[in-house]
Amino acid sequence: MIPPSFEYHRPTDVAGALAVLAEHGDDARVLAGGHSLIPMMKLRMADVPHLIDLQDVAALKGIEIAGDQITIGAMTTQHELIASDALHAAAPIIREAALQIADPQVRYMGTIGGNVANGDPGNDMPGLMQCLDARFTLEGADGTRTVAARSFYEAAYMTDRDDEEILTHISFAAPRGGYAYEKQKRKIGDYATAACAALIEREGDKVASASVAMTNLSDIPVFSEAAAAALAGSACDDAAVKAAVAAALEDIDPTEDNRGPVEFKMHVAGIIISRAIQRAWSRA
Amino acid sequence: MTKQIVEMMVNGETREVMVEPRELLIYVLREQLRLTGPHVGCETSHCGACTVEINGKSVKSCTMFAVQAQGAEITTIEGLGSPDGLHVLQESFKEHHGLQCGYCTPGMITRAHRLLQENPNPTEEEVRFGMAGNICRCTGYQNIVKSILAAAAEINSASEAAQ
Numbered sequence: 010m011i012p013p014s015f016e017y018h019r020p021t022d023v024a025g026a027l028a029v030l031a032e033h034g035d036d037a038r039v040l041a042g043g044h045s046l047i048p049m050m051k052l053r054m055a056d057v058p059h060l061i062d063l064q065d066v067a068a069l070k071g072i073e074i075a076g077d078q079i080t081i082g083a084m085t086t087q088h089e090l091i092a093s094d095a096l097h098a099a100a101p102i103i104r105e106a107a108l109q110i111a112d113p114q115v116r117y118m119g120t121i122g123g124n125v126a127n128g129d130p131g132n133d134m135p136g137l138m139q140c141l142d143a144r145f146t147l148e149g150a151d152g153t154r155t156v157a158a159r160s161f162y163e164a165a166y167m168t169d170r171d172d173e174e175i176l177t178h179i180s181f182a183a184p185r186g187g188y189a190y191e192k193q194k195r196k197i198g199d200y201a202t203a204a205c206a207a208l209i210e211r212e213g214d215k216v217a218s219a220s221v222a223m224t225n226l227s228d229i230p231v232f233s234e235a236a237a238a239a240l241a242g243s244a245c246d247d248a249a250v251k252a253a254v255a256a257a258l259e260d261i262d263p264t265e266d267n268r269g270p271v272e273f274k275m276h277v278a279g280i281i282i283s284r285a286i287q288r289a290w291s292r293a
Numbered sequence: 294m295t296k297q298i299v300e301m302m303v304n305g306e307t308r309e310v311m312v313e314p315r316e317l318l319i320y321v322l323r324e325q326l327r328l329t330g331p332h333v334g335c336e337t338s339h340c341g342a343c344t345v346e347i348n349g350k351s352v353k354s355c356t357m358f359a360v361q362a363q364g365a366e367i368t369t370i371e372g373l374g375s376p377d378g379l380h381v382l383q384e385s386f387k388e389h390h391g392l393q394c395g396y397c398t399p400g401m402i403t404r405a406h407r408l409l410q411e412n413p414n415p416t417e418e419e420v421r422f423g424m425a426g427n428i429c430r431c432t433g434y435q436n437i438v439k440s441i442l443a444a445a446a447e448i449n450s451a452s453e454a455a456q
């Protein structure tokens with residue numbers, strides 16, 4: 010499994026990478042950790058005549074926490090997200106989700122930027138980013154713009170990112186309250202059969218606000234406003250959780266594949282969503 | 294496509310190879326540098342038989358182009374021990390029947406080595422979680438886990454004795 014020939018570029022700054030993208034357009038793609046792109050190139054499902062390795066672009070790395078604002082460079086690896094105690098203190102849901110991605114070897118290489126830019130519905134970070142209401146910063150020839158994660162995904166492998174733009178960083182406000190990322194997979198290291206991210210803020214014994222989003226249950230990650238609305242103001246009791254799950258299931262559209270038929274996925278999704286909500290509430 | 298020179302530090306020695314950008318690191322290690330310890334099990338990023346250590350990370354070398362390793366420090370199983378001087382992990386795998394056919398073993402040991410660098414005193418559960426990227430078709434994992442825990446205990450008691 011050897012991909013077709015390509016030219017290898019290794020710029021040291023964003024401008025250098027953008028210049029190669031501008032010159033070769035569609036024929037060029039950036040390489041982050043390579044753990045989605047290289048398998049696709051080996052299968053010859055991705056043809057990349059010009060590969061732009063971002064590993065030397067220092068500006069794309071690192072985690073910054075300023076007050077309640079968290080900014081993560083696109084080239085920060087899953088391993089680095091997990092290892093950061095400061096990030097864990099500010100947004101523990103990140104470590105919880107990142108530990109459920111793939112296996113240790115993949116997590117050393119795979120980056121948060123690659124995971125969210127890829128557009129594969131199986132990737133876990135996009136669902137989490139919906140839940141956190143994160144913003145993605147993109148840089149292109151015409152400058153920099155910011156897109157809400159909730160409006161970034163268009164269809165499988167189709168995002169709002171222009172071919173000639175680079176995702177430079179991801180930012181979000183530190184979540185408050187309880188959190189959970191629940192994932193059902195066939196075996197360790199697998200993509201989700203169903204996964205759900207939940208955040209719940211408590212006020213007294215009521216839910217002040219909630220956020221619920223799902224992974225691999227549609228051709229894009231799904232944020233369920235209706236599920237959040239069903240929880241808000243409730244005591245997060247059985248009836249409220251049931252209503253939220255029913256609302257979330259209305260918002261997804263799984264397809265049959267080697268992880269099972271639609272009916273099975275709806276069943277698994279119901280359980281996973283309910284567990285995520287209950288665990289987030291127990292920590293709120 | 295024209296070849297280019299890649300220089301990397303492999304098992305403590307500077308090595309130079311001429312490669313096409315599309316050449317995967319595993320094949321360059323095996324075929325050009327004759328380091329046949331890392332194996333090709335699946336070639337699809339799943340089994341971990343090709344695991345080597347690159348700049349302090351365990352990496353599946355079938356999922357990396359050799360050009361990406363320009364300037365990198367790489368350790369393969371050959372850099373951990375030799376037939377005359379087995380590494381503690383190699384000794385422990387031998388002692389505790391941590392292998393049967395041995396195909397997965399170089400990847401297992403290279404990965405376990407990194408795991409113990411990061412967590413010198415792991416629980417059984419941490420060993421299992423930390424070794425999740427390596428698949429073995431023979432042993433049922435029981436003795437692999439035992440070998441790694443025993444090696445950790447041995448390394449720790451040796452370093453305590455040295456203090």
Ligand SMILES: Cc1cc2nc3c(=O)[nH]c(=O)nc-3n(C[C@H](O)[C@H](O)[C@H](O)COP(=O)(O)OP(=O)(O)OC[C@H]3O[C@@H](n4cnc5c(N)ncnc54)[C@H](O)[C@@H]3O)c2cc1C
Pocket residue numbers: 038039040041042043044045046047048083084109110111112115118119120121122123124126127131132133134174175176177198199200201337338339
């Ligand atoms: C065995 C295995 C199991 C896996 N299991 C999971 C799993 O359970 N959950 C999960 O979420 N993922 C899983 N993955 C995927 C893994 O997490 C990838 O590493 C991740 O999806 C992509 O990150 P990357 O840094 O490797 O990106 P790459 O593979 O380098 O890039 C992916 C795509 O994003 C584009 N891209 C990358 N960075 C940027 C950027 N900064 N700006 C613009 N475009 C960019 C690339 O051009 C490419 O099209 C698995 C992978 C393997 C091999």
Ligand code: FES
Pocket residue numbers: 332333334335336337338339340341342343344353354355356
């Ligand atoms: S050969 Fe690389 S993971 Fe199996």
Ligand code: FES
Pocket residue numbers: 391392393394395396397398428429430431432
């Ligand atoms: S010992 Fe045979 S595959 Fe592990």
